Amino acid sequence: MLRRVTIKFASLILVALLAALAWTFVKRPLPVPEVAGPVVPDAIAVEGVSLSMIRGAEMTSREAFSVRGGSLLKQFITGIGAFVVEHPRGILLIDAGVGRDVTAHLGTTPLLMRALAELTVRQPTIDALSARGVEASDLGGIVLTHSHWDHVSGLADLRSVPVWITPEELAYARSDDEGGKLYRELEAAAPFELHEPSFTSGPYGPFDESQDFYGDGSVVIVPMPGHTPGSVGVFVTDASGKRALIIGDTSWTKEGVDWPAEKPWLARRMVDSDAKAVRDQLVLLHQLQQANPELLIIPAHDARVHEAIAEF
Template sequence: MASLPAPTPWTGPLPPARPPAGMAVHHLPTGTYETRAALAVRGGSFRDKRPFAASAVLVRHPKGDLLIDAGFGAGVATHVGMLPRFVRAPYEAGRTVGEQLDAAGYDRGGLKGVLLTHAHWDHVSGLDSLRDVPMWMNADERQYAAEDPDGKVFRHVSRGHDVHEYGFENRPYLGFDSSYDVHGDGSVVVVHAGGHTTGSVIVFVTVPSGDRYAFIGDLTWQIDGIRRRAERPWLLRKLADSDPEQVRQDLLRVIALDGLVRIVPAHDLGSYAAIPLLVPEGAAWPS
């Protein structure tokens, strides 16, 4: 299948960032579900079954921590049952974000909220184990989640959660027109990429080592979309994306950054490999 045209690589300066000492990112895997590559990216094989990650990322910062997405929750079986039959897939659930925070001895008083890349079920299910934690959303995504049929699980799990609504400033960031600097130091910057859903976002994170991450949500489901410049298959673009053309333009913007930032599609399990787990493998879980 033909790839998208290669964009001009980003040659401008990287935006200034002053990540404070003690800032860190951690991966909190909560499970996987199975999808064939042919349904994930153009040119994928039906024989290639991919374990799609359902994960959260904890961004620790002295001014307050944030979770990026919430993964699977305790009620994931109920949430899957709320989906149309044709989109249900075999899944394996692991420890919820809430269970992992508790196992790590994490003080939830330092958690400012869950910053959602968008409001689809596999990004919000875990809100059911994060009671009293605010949801961070922009106005476009808040409206999408309230009205779109694909917001059904969100509307179920978000009951009782406060919403911290943030907005974007007219400050370009790495090719995107508008951005929101969470802490004012350039360490966590959110850009509007409203094609998959109307309020979808990408979260750029810079840590003290100088490493930069781009948590791109569902701009593409697999890293193949970046490395092979491949969109979702035509039918999936029609079914899954609010604005397929906007997804294409934003995908090209991110492809232009490959090599300068670590790009992490939300469902690409391998892309999390360089991010340390909050609870190390083999650690004892509280009974």
């Protein structure tokens, strides 16, 4: 009798736990205050500036694992790559994309993450550059949106290129957090030439501080802490005046900004450093998009949004 009651009780607990887990996948858009969104300064078109992308690899998973409220039936393609800004003063990468050893690099991530997605390598950043006759020595720098494995993998083949990373991000990457494991391994093998964004160019739209990278308004770095302590976003305005904002992993999906909605609980637990800060950023980005509909907000991994950017 006691045994039967115990089994019944255990089953009830299990059902309750499963229900609680299922709830974390239910769509719950974040509340947005009813105030007009922030407007960004007029876009400055600089001749010779373009934004393109090296599509390094893809991971296939489910939309439900990528944004809270996403469908379990819909496939979600996680694009991994490097964004390329060609500027009269040089070529700048935003994130390093995929390295030649990316499959080994994937091994530095938690087992659950590897279990939920399958990696297909398309082209390492270094090879995509070489195919266009660009050598590592031709690059002016790499701005890291943050230090997670799928943003730094390509650094392994681009050792001589100066890297821009915030002090907060560097401290995080060098801490014992699992998210910085690959960065630490790469840095232990050989140090990088590191630079800090200066954030002395004043406010930019809703962001309190910024760094106007070339001093001409074409590339503007802004702090975007949350996903990791030192994450940044990067505005890029091309020669036609079209402006994009690369938001790293603040959201993995466009829906994260459109609805707005955070990642599901399990994903947040695995990858987000400060869930509350991410929610604040998502609401801000949502308002920014409402007030600036022509702005292309680019989550680093939403392959559907990447379609809007030319292949390097």
